[in-house]
Amino acid sequence: MSGNGLVHSIQRLINSEERLRTPSPFDHLRQQMDDVLGDGGILKEVVHPGEGPPVPQNASVLIHYSGFLEYSAEPFETTTNLKYPRMMKLGRDLTLAGLELGLLTMRRGEFSRFLLQPHYAYGNMGCPPFIPAAAVVLYEVHILDFLDSGQVDEFIALSPEEQNTVSLSKLLEVVNTVRSFGNRCFNQSHYDNAKRRYKEALMLLENRETEREAEKDGIRTALLPLFLNLSITELRLDSPHKALKYGNKALEIDSANTKALFRCGQAYLELREYESAQDCLITAQARKPFDTDINNLLRKVAMSYKDTLDKEKDMCSKMFRDLRDK
Structure with missing residues (x-):
């Protein structure tokens, strides 16, 4: 062993002993x-x-x-x-x-x-x-x-008959947890996963069988945010027809809901149905006249509608000119 190697070995030994003491x-x-x-x-x-x-x-x-x-x-x-x-x-x-x-x-x-x-x-x-x-x-x-996904797992493992015997409050806890999963996915831009979670929560509510009006009201109340979630998720997935479907379902529960009116306005805009979009947004604006999102979207609809009418007008003028020139 070289002298240098011996020095290194001794130094490692000293360091080891110091570590043992310190x-x-x-x-x-x-x-x-x-x-x-x-x-x-x-x-x-x-x-x-x-x-x-x-x-x-x-x-x-x-x-x-x-x-x-x-x-x-x-x-x-x-x-x-x-x-x-x-x-x-x-x-x-x-x-x-x-x-x-x-x-x-x-x-x-x-x-x-x-x-x-x-x-x-x-x-x-x-x-x-x-x-x-x-x-x-x-x-x-x-x-x-x-x-608390363990609670969700236990509920989903039950048969449909067993699920129907669980208290409504327990069902709503499970639904809210599943919806929270969807919200987490949505906030991370995982829209397909968010949609899957929202539809899972929707199915749990729609499978509930009850004749009691109080329970029906509770279920309708829980359905409303899910329809709104699904509507905006479908917009993110470039599916305005489906977004409109869920927006209208939300309006069936609450016809004056400004979020639902706004979602429908967004969907109609994507579908280039400008008059319907204006109708929804003007109704929403009447309830929230100072809402920036509603007012900005209403201006966007008006501009898009005007551009479409101008293009149609130019097209008609061109057609008449062509006919006169023949």
């Missing part, structure tokens, strides 16, 4: 963390508390997270570079037991750190080449939102 970064963290399960396997530090109830079993969660090895400043995995992290279902999309158990202790908006022992993380084998054997890992987790 508390490591994870040792410092342990001193300020709580033991989640009582066995030391999952330690937690709340950096920023959240609000509301904790995440329920089998929920779908929207989180940003980063995983770190000790002595590493860069994460081995992270979602913080994503504008829209995907919604993940507990028990299916998360593979680390410690991370899933930790999430069940969190609340909406919370930011926490979790120190996971190997048996709650990647085990004694690790996950080469990124995770060494028997590695303790640190996860930083920010829970943006969660939906």
Whole structure:
């Protein structure tokens, strides 16, 4: 062995001994963390508390997270570079037991750190080449939102007859959760997925059989926002005929609903049915005279209508000139 190699070996040995004597970064963290399960396997530090109830079993969660090895400043995995992290279902999309158990202790908006022992993380084998054997890992987790999809799964697993025996309030909770999934997809511009969720919620309501007027009113009230959601989603999918269909269904429930009138006005504009578009928007404007969106769209319809009439006028003039010249 060369002298230089011997020096490096001695230096590594000294560094190793110094690390043994000096508390490591994870040792410092342990001193300020709580033991989640009582066995030391999952330690937690709340950096920023959240609000509301904790995440329920089998929920779908929207989180940003980063995983770190000790002595590493860069994460081995992270979602913080994503504008829209995907919604993940507990028990299916998360593979680390410690991370899933930790999430069940969190609340909406919370930011926490979790120190996971190997048996709650990647085990004694690790996950080469990124995770060494028997590695303790640190996860930083920010829970943006969660939906109680376990409740939805349980309801959908029931037969139609069993679903009909569930209370209306329970049905509306399920419908609102499914609609929230749709809203999440819509806000991320995943319009096909949003449409699928809205139609799923719509089907659950339309399958409800009841003779009680109070329940019928509750169902109609829940149908209204779904028709409005489907109308704007169909507009995003360039399907104005379908958008108009759902807008009219919303108007059947509430004939003075300005959102429904606006959606129908948008659909008629796309279909170049300018007079119908004007009728809808003027009715909406009468209820909300200072609404910027309604007024701007009404001006756009008027301009488009005028351009069409001018083109038709020019075409007629040209036809008459051609006839005179013959």
